[in-house]
Amino acid sequence: MKIRILGAAAGGGFPQWNCNCRNCRGIRDGTLRARARTQSSIAVNGADPNDWALVNASPDILAQLQANPVLQPARGARDTAIAAVLLVDGQVDHTTGLYMLRESVRPLPLWCTDQVYADLTQGNPVLRVLGHFCGVQRQALVADGREFAVDGVAGVRWRALAVAGRPAPYSPHRDAPQPGDNIALVIRDAASGASALYAPGLGAIEEPLWQVMQQADCVLVDGTFWSDDEMISLGLSKKRGSDIGHLAQSGAGGMLEWLERLQARTRRILVHVNNTNPILDEGSPQRAALDARGVEVAWDGMEIAL
Ligand code: MLT
Ligand code: MN
Ligand code: ZN
Numbered sequence: 666m667k668i669r670i671l672g673a674a675a676g677g678g679f680p681q682w683n684c685n686c687r688n689c690r691g692i693r694d695g696t697l698r699a700r701a702r703t704q705s706s707i708a709v710n711g712a713d714p715n716d717w718a719l720v721n722a723s724p725d726i727l728a729q730l731q732a733n734p735v736l737q738p739a740r741g742a743r744d745t746a747i748a749a750v751l752l753v754d755g756q757v758d759h760t761t762g763l764y765m766l767r768e769s770v771r772p773l774p775l776w777c778t779d780q781v782y783a784d785l786t787q788g789n790p791v792l793r794v795l796g797h798f799c800g801v802q803r804q805a806l807v808a809d810g811r812e813f814a815v816d817g818v819a820g821v822r823w824r825a826l827a828v829a830g831r832p833a834p835y836s837p838h839r840d841a842p843q844p845g846d847n848i849a850l851v852i853r854d855a856a857s858g859a860s861a862l863y864a865p866g867l868g869a870i871e872e873p874l875w876q877v878m879q880q881a882d883c884v885l886v887d888g889t890f891w892s893d894d895e896m897i898s899l900g901l902s903k904k905r906g907s908d909i910g911h912l913a914q915s916g917a918g919g920m921l922e923w924l925e926r927l928q929a930r931t932r933r934i935l936v937h938v939n940n941t942n943p944i945l946d947e948g949s950p951q952r953a954a955l956d957a958r959g960v961e962v963a964w965d966g967m968e969i970a971l
Contacts, residue, residue: 666821666854666971667710668861668885669717670936671729673963674702675865675889676758678725679940686899686941698947700964703729704758705865705937707885708736708747709852711820715740716748718818720850720863722762732966748817749774751806754847754866755784756833763791767798775801776815778808778825778845780832788835808848810873824851826877829868831910842868847910851877859971861885865937868910870923879927883969886924888935888962891915891942891951899941914944915951924960936963 672678679702680689691697703725709718715738723729730736736746747766750773752759766773773795777785782803785792792801804815808827815823830847832839838846849864859882864874867887878884889911896902906913914920914935924933935955938944943951944962955962 666852666857666859668852668863668883668969668971669708669710669733669735670963670965670967670969671706671708671733672703672723672725673936673938673965673967674704675937675939676704676756677940678702678704679938679945681940684901684940686901688942688945689940691946699945702938702945702965706759706762707863707936708733709818709821711818711854712856713819715746716818717746718815718821719747719750721752721759721865722750722766723758724761726762726765729965743768743770745769749776749804749815751815751823751850752777752781753850753863754830754832755781755789755836756866757789759865760785760789760791763795767795769799772800772802774804774816776804776806778806778848780836780843780845781806784833784836788837789833806848808845812853820855822853822855824853824877825849826851826874828864828866828874829871829910830866831868842910849874849877851881854971857971861969861971863936866910867912867920868907869912875923878923881931882971883932883934884924884927885934885936885963885969886920887911888914888920888938888942888944890939891944895939895941901941921954921958921960925958932961932969933959934961934963934969938962
């Protein structure tokens with residue numbers, strides 16, 4: 666099984682179009698040692714090299730497809746290696762790319778929870794708009810931890826778990842999150858049994874998720890913010906990371922403490938990294954702290970073989 670990181674940044678990407686934080690300014694003017702990153706998405710491949718699941722449809726999907734020619738096998742006049750799309754939430758950075766897939770020659774197989782389906786047909790009715798183009802063949806993702814297969818992506822088994830987080834601002838229950846607004850996916854190679862946990866949005870690490878994290882060979886987890894007050898201290902927002910459903914890396918109870926408690930063999934990778942996060946600066950002390958702990962920062966094009 667292969668997991669390809671198509672986009673390693675959080676919403677806004679890196680650099681963000683209107684941002685002049687130290688990171689965004691530094692990468693633009695060449696003074697920062699860092700890679701640009703597009704918005705959050707991965708692709709997963711199992712037994713057949715031409716069949717991939719797209720997990721999250723980023724606003725940057727067209728650039729991501731160009732950067733990853735493996736996703737265009739060119740078997741016919743119109744073709745794609747994307748056999749299905751799965752969504753971990755209904756946020757803009759994970760769903761806007763659906764518009765770019767409207768030329769699909771068949772209804773897009775789309776896996777999402779009932780909560781996400783409601784948001785994407787009501788508050789942000791992208792699926793209703795797509796109905797005027799290719800349409801979707803919706804598959805209910807049930808966040809009950811039970812294993813399922815995705816048609817068209819052989820050799821991979823999936824499990825969905827409800828995780829702590831916040832639904833998108835256009836959700837009617839933005840301030841009262843429901844199970845299914847945000848999920849984590851356990852992605853397992855059916856042949857080898859090796860598994861990865863993918864959770865780009867995690868407001869907290871609750872017991873069921875922690876059990877799964879300890880069993881995974883690789884964890885790809887929320888890397889949005891280094892500190893909970895990151896956006897506030899930079900004067901960019903009034904919201905803390907925890908207000909918008911993201912557990913920061915540093916501090917008591919932060920992501921690094923959790924990752925440190927995993928077995929030594931577990932590969933630890935931060936995904937969905939916000940452009941303000943100092944770990945993007947490869948010369949920063951925060952990045953050195955990750956290196957010392959064996960924690961990796963995902964980059965666009967990174968591939969994980971399991
Ligand atoms: C999030 O991860 O909290 C959202 O994607 C933020 C956004 O809308 O950019
Ligand atoms: Mn996001
Ligand atoms: Zn920035």
